[in-house]
Amino acid sequence: MEDDMMNMDIERSYFSIGDTAKMFGLTPATLRFWEKEFTEIKPFKNKKGERYYTRQDIDIIKTIHYLTKTKGYTLKGAKEAMKSNFMKETCNAHIADTLLKVKALLLDIKDAL
Secondary structure, three states, X not given: OOXXXXXXXXXOOOEEHHHHHHHHOOOHHHHHHHHHHOOOOOOEEOOOOOEEEOHHHHHHHHHHHHHHHHOOXXXXXXXXXXXXXXXXXXXXXXXXXXXXHHHHHHHHHHHHO
């Protein structure tokens, strides 16, 4: 995931669909599809219909991404996992994200040696 964008935009409250898709290596079409499948994702839409995702939406997308792309769940399986224990799965997604950052940092240190 492209957390560099999140770090650079720490002050931002809303993220465009393009920026959000880029964060997760997804297409905007995938985000629109997930929005239909997961009612928890509720981006703000301006008068032109452009979507803007909040940090809460980003956390939900991060959890869906973790369940589907990392753990290999189907969308149905991801929905069930989120329904049965949303907080646990969100926490697991954050832990996995942090571990990936630590791994990248350690690899950078190794390369610098």
